[in-house]
Amino acid sequence: MPISLYRILFLLCLISLQPIALWAQELPRVAMPYIAHYTKADYAGGNQNWGLAVDSTGIIYAANHAGLMRYDGKEWHLNRLAKAAPLRSVQIAKDGKIFTGGKGDFGFWEDQGFGRLKYTSLAELVADSENLKRDEIWKIIFHKSQVIFQSFSKAYVYEKNKITTLKADGEPFLFSFQVRDRIYFEQLPSGLHRLSNGKLNPVLGKSILADKRILSMLPFSGGQTLIATERDGLFLMDRSEIIRPWKTEAQQLFEQHQINNGLQVGKDLYAFGTIKNGLIIINSRGELIQHLDKNSGLQNNTILSLTLDRQSNLWIGMDNGIDRLDLHSPLYYYTDQTGTLGTVYASAIFNGELYLGTNQGLFKSLWRGPFSNTPLKFQFVGNSNGQVWFLKEIDGKLYCGHNAGLFVLNNGELQATSPFTGSQQLLSVPNKPYVLEGNYTGLSLFERNNGSIKHRFQYPNLKQSIKYIADEHGKGYWIGNENQIQFFTFNQDFSALKGIGAAPKGLPKDAKIFGIYPMGGRNVFATDSGLYRFDNVLNEFTSYNELNDILGPFATSNRIQKDADNSYWLFKDAKVAKLSLHTQANATLDSTTWQPISEKIMSGYENVQRIQDGIDLFGLNDGFALYIQKLKSDNSYFTNPLITGFWNITSDPKNIDLDQPIAYSRNNIRITYSLPWYEANPLQFQYRLVGFSNVWSEWSSDNYRDFTNLPHGDYRFEIRAKNVNGVISETTSLPFTVSRPWYWSWFAIVLYIVLAICAVYLGRKWYQKRLFKAKEQLRRKLELEKEDALKRENDVRAKQVMQLKNDQLELELDNKKRELANMATNLVYKNDLLKTLHEALSNIKGSDGKPLSSDQLKKVNKLIEEAKNDEREWELFESSFNESHDNFFRKLKQDYPELVPNDLKLCAYLRLNMSSKEIASLLNISLRGVEIRRYRLRKKLQLETHKNLTEFLLEI
Numbered sequence: 001m002p003i004s005l006y007r008i009l010f011l012l013c014l015i016s017l018q019p020i021a022l023w024a025q026e027l028p029r030v031a032m033p034y035i036a037h038y039t040k041a042d043y044a045g046g047n048q049n050w051g052l053a054v055d056s057t058g059i060i061y062a063a064n065h066a067g068l069m070r071y072d073g074k075e076w077h078l079n080r081l082a083k084a085a086p087l088r089s090v091q092i093a094k095d096g097k098i099f100t101g102g103k104g105d106f107g108f109w110e111d112q113g114f115g116r117l118k119y120t121s122l123a124e125l126v127a128d129s130e131n132l133k134r135d136e137i138w139k140i141i142f143h144k145s146q147v148i149f150q151s152f153s154k155a156y157v158y159e160k161n162k163i164t165t166l167k168a169d170g171e172p173f174l175f176s177f178q179v180r181d182r183i184y185f186e187q188l189p190s191g192l193h194r195l196s197n198g199k200l201n202p203v204l205g206k207s208i209l210a211d212k213r214i215l216s217m218l219p220f221s222g223g224q225t226l227i228a229t230e231r232d233g234l235f236l237m238d239r240s241e242i243i244r245p246w247k248t249e250a251q252q253l254f255e256q257h258q259i260n261n262g263l264q265v266g267k268d269l270y271a272f273g274t275i276k277n278g279l280i281i282i283n284s285r286g287e288l289i290q291h292l293d294k295n296s297g298l299q300n301n302t303i304l305s306l307t308l309d310r311q312s313n314l315w316i317g318m319d320n321g322i323d324r325l326d327l328h329s330p331l332y333y334y335t336d337q338t339g340t341l342g343t344v345y346a347s348a349i350f351n352g353e354l355y356l357g358t359n360q361g362l363f364k365s366l367w368r369g370p371f372s373n374t375p376l377k378f379q380f381v382g383n384s385n386g387q388v389w390f391l392k393e394i395d396g397k398l399y400c401g402h403n404a405g406l407f408v409l410n411n412g413e414l415q416a417t418s419p420f421t422g423s424q425q426l427l428s429v430p431n432k433p434y435v436l437e438g439n440y441t442g443l444s445l446f447e448r449n450n451g452s453i454k455h456r457f458q459y460p461n462l463k464q465s466i467k468y469i470a471d472e473h474g475k476g477y478w479i480g481n482e483n484q485i486q487f488f489t490f491n492q493d494f495s496a497l498k499g500i501g502a503a504p505k506g507l508p509k510d511a512k513i514f515g516i517y518p519m520g521g522r523n524v525f526a527t528d529s530g531l532y533r534f535d536n537v538l539n540e541f542t543s544y545n546e547l548n549d550i551l552g553p554f555a556t557s558n559r560i561q562k563d564a565d566n567s568y569w570l571f572k573d574a575k576v577a578k579l580s581l582h583t584q585a586n587a588t589l590d591s592t593t594w595q596p597i598s599e600k601i602m603s604g605y606e607n608v609q610r611i612q613d614g615i616d617l618f619g620l621n622d623g624f625a626l627y628i629q630k631l632k633s634d635n636s637y638f639t640n641p642l643i644t645g646f647w648n649i650t651s652d653p654k655n656i657d658l659d660q661p662i663a664y665s666r667n668n669i670r671i672t673y674s675l676p677w678y679e680a681n682p683l684q685f686q687y688r689l690v691g692f693s694n695v696w697s698e699w700s701s702d703n704y705r706d707f708t709n710l711p712h713g714d715y716r717f718e719i720r721a722k723n724v725n726g727v728i729s730e731t732t733s734l735p736f737t738v739s740r741p742w743y744w745s746w747f748a749i750v751l752y753i754v755l756a757i758c759a760v761y762l763g764r765k766w767y768q769k770r771l772f773k774a775k776e777q778l779r780r781k782l783e784l785e786k787e788d789a790l791k792r793e794n795d796v797r798a799k800q801v802m803q804l805k806n807d808q809l810e811l812e813l814d815n816k817k818r819e820l821a822n823m824a825t826n827l828v829y830k831n832d833l834l835k836t837l838h839e840a841l842s843n844i845k846g847s848d849g850k851p852l853s854s855d856q857l858k859k860v861n862k863l864i865e866e867a868k869n870d871e872r873e874w875e876l877f878e879s880s881f882n883e884s885h886d887n888f889f890r891k892l893k894q895d896y897p898e899l900v901p902n903d904l905k906l907c908a909y910l911r912l913n914m915s916s917k918e919i920a921s922l923l924n925i926s927l928r929g930v931e932i933r934r935y936r937l938r939k940k941l942q943l944e945t946h947k948n949l950t951e952f953l954l955e956i
Helices: 003-017 251-256 545-556 746-841 854-868 871-884 888-895 901-911 916-923 927-941 949-955
Strands: 032-038 049-054 060-064 067-071 076-079 087-092 098-102 105-111 117-121 139-143 146-150 155-159 162-166 173-179 182-187 191-196 199-202 214-219 225-229 234-237 243-246 259-266 269-274 279-283 288-292 303-308 314-318 322-326 331-335 344-350 353-358 361-366 388-394 397-402 405-410 413-416 425-428 434-439 442-449 452-458 468-471 477-480 485-490 497-500 513-519 522-527 530-535 540-543 559-563 567-572 575-583 586-590 608-612 615-620 623-628 642-648 669-674 684-690 704-707 713-722 732-738
Touching (some): 060 303, 067 087, 087 139, 098 139, 139 173, 173 214, 225 259, 251 269, 344 397, 344 608, 353 388, 388 425, 397 425, 405 434, 405 452, 425 468, 434 468, 513 559, 530 545, 545 575, 545 586, 888 901, 901 916, 901 927, 901 949
Parallel strands (some): 049 087, 214 259
Antiparallel strands (some): 032 322, 032 331, 060 067, 060 087, 067 076, 087 098, 105 117, 155 162, 182 191, 191 199, 225 234, 234 243, 269 279, 303 314, 314 322, 344 353, 397 405, 442 452, 513 522, 530 540, 559 567, 608 615, 713 732
């Protein structure tokens, strides 16, 4: 390979290692970059940040008063030294080691994984360690294989695990500097020296810098070196080390305020941090580009350290806090610190001046472009006090829609052109010398004449506020406000409204109308229900579904503004998006690029103005923002994310060692991640856990993910990021394994097998025993069933015998009852017979025809009475009665002891349901006597009057 080709490849390698800022465009001067603040409360460290450095992945390191701070784009971590000593300097070596120096110590930190840093002190290698304790390391320089730690008294050179010291013949050092491959030290008081072969040699032209403190040395064009002194400004040193002063536009600033450090921030840009005067940026021509201090947005005016990240953002370590300047972001801001301007509602470039219409009036400033060194100085335009709604140029004149009416700019002041207040809309009539104006009270007609417009009259037909006027391609005009839209036509000379029609159908009831905008050759109606178009065939509004689906939330945009190349600005609730219509079926929407200015715009009155090619001006609540397309960030350094943490969320958040499988008891995992990509728009991340789910998650700005109760197995966590430009990073993977739980370990599995075999054996034994037992039970069951069958058969037979006995007893009882009834009947018959006999004896006469003598009758009657009262018959009746009526008399005597024998007899006859006549015959009493006895019996039995005596006796 030719030598020239080797040189070319070598130069290309050098170029690839340089920060992207070296090839960036020049910075705007009339506006400031976005400034991100990191306060002490954010990073939880000390106030002062003495040193800043960036590693190969983009992680920021800060030598803080409390220790070494690490920022991965999402979180700050503070790493303290053993005795909490402050750090003064930090530098990153090519091998990733982080060298730091502080009070009485210096050494390096190594990443142990997941951002955990381990510190190794090199102080023990210093021979005179006691003197080191009084030193502070302010600079760290990498030179070939050496690391130089510089203090004010000496320099410690670390090489091959040994420390040597570099001294200046008894003189102290101020600071050391590295410019390209040369190392410089400033000795006090002898001046600037260059380190060569381990010796300090005086610089040829150092005398010009006598008594001037050097705070920064930077590479400059043409092989020169830019030298910044404490209070004497800048100097240039050529290759032969001849030094000369370099006067710049910032010379007065440099003389008034002490320079503290410097850094090259672009191919032709240099930043200098000062004490108490903030940051000053100049270009290689000495022109002042930016001067930023606390009044313009910095946290502090004392700059202690500077560095560039991989995106060319400038990081500023200050006396209190850290700031980040997005120098090469396309968005720059002009902020009205005094509150003079107010909220910007409209803007225009007219005759070389920038005009801003605000809620406080119209202001103007000379405009030479954003990169001009001519600063913006806004002046109030006379007669413009009040609310400005719009600015529009017609026929070479600038017109201002104002709360007080329509004005024209003339000789630096506004002049009224209409007697009607509140000019809100101005539309030139195509191919006609007329201009229509909508105002608070209706619609006015202006006539164009000799480069100006003159008010003719206000149409009397309309008496409401008119905000929107849109030409329907020569067919007529849509005119209305937020509440209604109507279609109108005019006569030939526009002297009258020719056709006045009601609003066509199709829009939702009570829809709020945001405006009428031409898009793709047709008018589009913006409403709070989405975008609509008018169908001339159907004579009604129809939803613009194709575009609404593409716009998503921006379908309800409250303002649409056309941009170049068939693209449109969309505004919704102070948020900005840009729609690019490539074809009817192909459109893209960018809603993230302008996210930093969201919420800074006046909602409902958002505005943007193309002020020159590739530069747009957005009105803000307190100024404006410039979007400069050519400053758009380069995505070449957008690398893959970093996994910053991996721990068990149910215990202390200590990172898990992934060299071994994760214990199953710690399977509740939190994984944190970040990407050191710094811009105002937050990054979005997307992840998946292969082995658990192969589906990517939704994009989110969260920087962690929790996985709970993960099953055992092998997993691979994958994470990727997306920036505001839609660029997706490479994927970062982290494999890990969740071990089996103890009950699924190999020992447990073998144990389960042994237990299973034992269980099978014991089960078989148990089964055989159970089978034998079952057979025995079956046998006994059969025997019992046989015994039960015999028993049931015997029971059946016994029941049959019992039934026979019962039947026999029933039969005997029936016979007894019949006998008893017969006996009672016979007794009645006998008594009746004896009674008849007694009556017949009284009529019997003797042989002589005479009645029987009284003695004879008495004897016979006595016999008859004895026959009637024969107790033997009663005893026999009573015995039979008790047998057939279950000891009826015993129960009566037990319940009613006051009953006498005649009562018992009466009760027995009544139970047999005998009539009073039969009872009278048996008792040998009259019927009246029977009733009397029945009455007395009721009283003894204590029966109620409604209770039947016979029924009562039958129930006993």
